[in-house]
Amino acid sequence: MVNLHPKRSDEPVWWSLFGAGGTWFAMITPVTVLVLGILVPLGVISPEAMTYDRAADFATSFIGALFVIATLSLPMWHAMHRVHHGMHDLKIHAGVVGKVVCYALAFLITALSIIFVFMI
Template identity: 55%
Template sequence: MNKINPNPRRSEEPVWWSLFGAGGSWFAMLTPVTVLLAGILVPLGVIDASAMSYERMQVVAGSWLGKAVMAGTVILPLWHAMHRIHHGIHDLGVKAGLASKVVCYGFAALVSVVTLLLLFTAL
């Protein structure tokens, strides 16, 4: 008979899965819109190119909302990708264990910090 462990070991996995889900959702919903606007509608002339002029985009990028969107566009899909890579390594049978987790999530954390520093000090 299976007994339920009254003191289960805590896992940090929900943190990684939430970043994975947020990154996948962000990428799936916002990237197609960005490609549609900047890559298709503006070049075809459906949207006036002056709507996305350098000066206008600089004002948007300088606002707190613009910085938050740019940060999300870089950081969240990166966490999604690194989580997928970490689990892909495991699925391939590589016994990397903690090393894979440290490299993947450490890289995502490092790039996240650098992105935030660049966005909030340079712009």
């Protein structure tokens, strides 16, 4: 017998944020670390190109604000989804409370990153 009213799952939302966060963390974060953490300190990229005023101008532009928010929030969604499912794999069945805590923490980081970007 076919269930004519199946329960809708919220997993596609979390999986899409998980996928976006994993992709961002794998492709964008290493380049950001390379540029800001290695090339600028070694002098390959001029330190004048990374002054506070230029960084603040970038972070307050539309594209820069999106970049900063995505850099902070997407990997957090990825990590919290991994934590949520990792607890299940470790036989720690936190149920709905664990799911709410994990995703609320990711949402908090997202909200704070938006607030901080607009406060600059």
